[in-house]
Amino acid sequence: MHGLSSTMAFFRLSSPAIFWVPFLAIIFYPYQILGHVLDPSTCSSPNHHSLIAERHHGLPTCPLPIDEESAIDTGSWAPWKRRPYCVEPFMQDADVGGPQFCVYAFEPFRGAQGGLSIVTMPVLAATLVNSLDDSVVPPKLRDHPSSSLAAAEKEEEEEGEEGNRTAFAIRDVPGKGKGLVAQREIRKWELVLVDYPAMLAHMDLFDVVGAETRQDLLERALKQLPERQRGELLSLARTHGGEPIEDILRTNIFGVELGIEIPHLGLFPIASRINHDCRPNVFWRWSVRTLTVEVIAMRDIETGEEITQSYVPLGLSYEDRKEDLKNWGFSCACSLCTASRSERSASDKRRARLQHIYHELNEGATGKAELTADTIYGLADEMESLVREEKLEAQLLVHYGAVARAYMRAGKLEAARKYVELCEDLWVRYAGEEEDYLAGMHQLRHELSEREKKAAARENYV
Structure with missing residues (x-):
């Protein structure tokens, strides 16, 4: 995937008859606005129980926000694997700092070898706790051949069974680096891919946090991931130059929403490799409840055809598409843009x-x-x-x-x-x-x- 592809999980209308896939605005939400979502007085228990210890005994329904200070004070930071590391950015034209941004790590996540790193506000991290457990993923998605949750079962199944065969393979695509290519016929409305984020980062991170501090947060988030997953992310495309992890994030992200529609950037091990076409053959949708992205065929896709999405709003003119794609650092060579x-x-x-x-x-x-x-x-x-x-x-x-x-x-x-x-x-x-x-x-x-x-x-x- 090339460029700052903050594609929404679903389509929005930006202007008459133009479907808006990207672009997420960077919005600052004060901590006070979010605080009511997790008012401590509404919690059924004053103590936060370990999600891992209680996987089979019900999930906590009202976890309180955990930051670095509270973790040190209490000596507990469950369900997170490590104690959060937090920074408090200094807001321009203000006498006080803004809300904290912290790095959180959780594993195993969506499979024994998976993990999730999140760079966000403590109150938003708390809203995700109930979504971390694998049991929230419905069977249709959990058991899909492309799902990491189905990996263990797939190893026990006979290879070559059409019903268990992943619809795509990661291949070299001329002029695009790696991409997803159909390895069998895919029918319209078919669920092509189920993927889960490896990293999520609040979009305000790029607006209110200094470059050096931001780089530190992102590198910590990357290092907290399991080795194999870290390698998968580091192998993603880079187009902007500069520090590797920030370049990878800007080049390969999906725009998703957490909490009360608060924009974040998401890196996905497989979905982030889907390249652009002005006439795409797939769309995708995001569920914050299950922390899952579904990639679905918009039309029939033939064997050997590249699986593509649009990085720009559908319905734009040639010149408007070309202008928008400058943000992604490449010129489109799809059949529509290279036509006479x-x-x-x-x-x-x-x-x-x-x-x-x-x-x-x-x-x-x-x-x-x-x-x-x-x-x-x-x-x-x-x-x-x-x-x-x-x-x-x-x-x-x-x-x-x-x-x-x-x-x-x-x-x-x-x-x-x-x-x-x-x-x-x-x-x-x-x-x-x-x-x-x-x-x-x-x-x-x-x-x-x-x-x-x-x-x-x-x-x-x-």
Whole structure:
């Protein structure tokens, strides 16, 4: 993977009709704002029990934050393997330091030979304790052939069984270094890879902590990992120069959220090797509850084809993509970017038209424009054609929502329901079982339900 790929676990909309995969903003969350999440007075027990000692007796439900000072005072830092090492950055234009950043280590994590290093605030580390235990990973993910939790079982199984065969292999890819290549046919919506982070680092680390101190924290985090895992991370690509671990982190990270949607950088032993393509064939989603990333096929992938994701928002024009990719330190050589000038121009026009259609539908949905049912039908039909021609099927998720709301506004509730159901199907496909990601879908269905109730009431009144 090249560049600062802070790709979200799911898609967000940054501007009309452009799906936002990266980019996570660096936001500072004061400790006081987070503190209420783990108010000591709400804990069922005043003592923090060892997660490792109680793996089979239930996990602690309200662990208190542990920093270096409290660990020294109490002589305990469970569930962490080592006593946290903490620094308190000095904030610009402030007379006091900011919240502490500490290095935490936990192992074994997601397999006997795995570990996890975290550089974050104590209160955020505490929110992760219940997610550290392997039992929180559902069987579908735990037993997937690519999962490190299935490694021991795989060694006992006969080699070559198609059902147990990993869908990909790590290979040299011309012009890209290492990458993931399909070693069998992969079908659309298939779960390609299950991976777990080896390192997580708060994004504010790059904003409020000095370079020397930051380097010290990151090196400590790396050294705390098991030797094999440390070697896997050190073998990842580097593009920016400078200190190795920071270069690797900036080059190969996934952008994930911990706590109350607080951005962190994540390094994954395998997923971090997925390279970029402007027309990707996989997407991925992150679960903070299980500390798991799932990589899923967006379309059929043939044997020998590279597995790719997009480092930039889907739907951008050629020039916008090229500009955004400068942040990643490379020029894209995908089939879309290396097409002839006339082909790129035609693609840009189709993408611009998609944005315009989305804008028109939203204008109709909000009442800023009066759209007839025939007009909405025509826009929806054109939109679907353009989406498929540009291979932007993921954008149907937001476009279907816009069509549904436009039909609601026009009073065509049967047509609206069709698009709500289409939208809902895609939400489930892309979001999986994470309830937080489905909030937008629930809101859309609620809007339709309310309009249908009002329509039924009017009919009964008449």
